[in-house]
Amino acid sequence: MEYIAEYYDCNHLTYDKIYEEVVKLALKQLNITLKNSDSINNSIITISGKNIYAKRSNPEHSRTIIIRKKDDVNDKIICIVGITNTSYDEDKQNEGGKYVYGKKDYHANTYLSQGINKIFEKYLDLIKSNDNRLFFYLLDTEKPDNTYVYNKTNIINYRLLETLGFHILNIDKINFSKYNSFFTSSIDSNNLKYTSFSKLINDITRLNSNNSGNNPSYIKEYEDKGEVIYYYMCKVLSAQQYDNFLKIWTLKTLARNEGKTLNIIFYKEKYNYRKNDSIPKETKNMTKSLESIIKKLNIEFEIIKDDKLKYEKDDYRKHRKKNDIRNQTLLKNNLINSGRKKECSLCGNNIDDILEVSHILGVSKINDLTDADINKFPPDFINDILIDNSNREDVFNKKYSLANCEDNAIWLCANHHKLYDSNKYHICSNGKIEVSEEESSEIKEYLKDHKSISCKISDRMKKFLELANN
Ligand SMILES: [Zn+2]
Structure with a gap:
């Protein structure tokens, strides 16, 4: 039997080094035993674009390894593996590119979240069912533990993927014990799934308080006619949208399991790309790419467009009227x-x-x-x-x-x-x-x-x- 790992030419120098391991781990996960006579080969897709940067911006490109079985006329897709970004990108270095990731100006969400929409899109385009044949693989796990692989934002994202049923093939490379004082419940690589809505909320808010400069999305809960309703104030500026996409998907899933009501509120954000612009711009809505992936994944949620929570103001007025400060x-x-x-x-x-x-x-x-x-x-x-x-x-x-x-x-x-x-x-x-x-x-x-x-x-x-x- 021949197994083929298929990936794009703009990633091939990096993925050449890992594809065999990725295929072995993925097959093992699917309970497929490799025989001595089996072989694993790679197949590189040429994608159009004048250089590596243009190729990677091509809508066809995604950070994926598609694993096929060569057994008949149609090479059957076994599964797809989403690959993280890397600081040690062989392909970029080959083109004289210089990576600044890992240095001060690096944003951790570029490692896993940015580009995750393309991975999901590739998965949904090629495997039109929801039977969890999408896996992930982390690059750079062997690098020092102060790199972004071990950043808490990413650690939470690994947990979100696992909770949603998308296993990370080499998750056992991460030592989770040092995060146990941070997380609400102690975890290890076999025990990463969030089982409770409130524990996830708690970890998200703890993470937020560590990133106060970034002012990320947050949650509120209110009681309405005896029922507690949760509101997730969702921000979607640049890379936040993909972090939030995983968070709201997981929160929605856990809320549904627990019979809780969770509303997603779209939160307008002021931003200004060029410092000289005096009038700040505002995020107006979810981005098209986020909207499209939510639709394709059939995730049931509606985003309410409201920058201020009306409830909070009404609540204040009510208390004021009754002169009740509690x-x-x-x-x-x-x-x-x-x-x-x-x-x-x-x-x-x-x-x-x-x-x-x-x-x-x-x-x-x-x-x-x-x-x-x-x-x-x-x-x-x-x-x-x-x-x-x-x-x-x-x-x-x-x-x-x-x-x-x-x-x-x-x-x-x-x-x-x-x-x-x-x-x-x-x-x-x-x-x-x-x-x-x-x-x-x-x-x-x-x-x-x-x-x-x-x-x-x-x-x-x-x-x-x-x-x-x-
Ligand atoms: Zn006590």
Whole structure:
């Protein structure tokens, strides 16, 4: 039997080095055993274009190796393997090209996400069924672990692909153990699939908080007539669109499995390619290529075009009318999007059903603050957290903002929350846990292993802790 690895001439020097391994791994995945008499050969497709760059921009091109079985008149396609981008591109070097990837100006999403639409398109054009005969293969895994192969954005993307059923053939080359403090649940190369919507949300928001300069997409949840509805604020500027494409596809899949409602909101973004342009441009919609791939994949989702969430404003008005500064949903959304690890700050428990958002400075204490008390907060502190920026002097607005600010919140399990709210212990402004001498011995015993809270204490959080202890 002859197996053929087919790829384009603009990638051939790079893929010549890996095609045999790729074919072996893919066949193994499909439970096809290679016999001694079998052979693996390559077949290089010439694609039009005056040089490698033009060839790679040709719509026909994709970063794929198409594996065929040569057994009859039609070489039957067995599967397709999507290949990542590489810094050590043999073909480009051969043409005198210089790669800057891996240096400061490199964007990690170019490694896997950019071009992923072409891989999926090739797959859908050639294999018109959804039986998971698309695999991926990572280049440069042998390079140092500070390269983009090991960047958290890509690590999450590997997990998204695996969750969606697209196996990465050489995923065992990645050592996942060093990411275990980052992810909500510990993982290894055999155990990468996201099994829970909320764990994926948690990892996405944690990743976002690491990339604050980039301001990526984020999620909010609201309760409407007793049902929780999730909103994913989706940004699609340049490479973000492909990262987001994998994220929303996976989120939609998990939400559907769990009976959750998830809406995708298209988020307008200002951008300006040339610094001298004074008028910023705005993203208007999903890009054509994203729209086309979503349609081809038959993913059920509709993107709502709205740059501001109307719900948030209505919610504020409602609370204002009732003079009610407590808004647990807003507090929770703010805490989720702060990216703080979603686990009890005392015991580390991360079971969703018993994890709660606790105020540091309680709502009743905030209600009791006088104007003079509020003026003791540094002005930029209040300005930074104000919910309604048009109404800076309004006392309700200030109290509402204080009550629902992420720095006034910590994750606690139900037990530690209850004990905190009933003053069985308090958290010092340096994070130390203090149990009063007068407490019962069973309370002391229950809390004895928790010396301080696990999350990092911001300056604002410190202020809330100080006030809470007064
Ligand atoms: Zn706990």
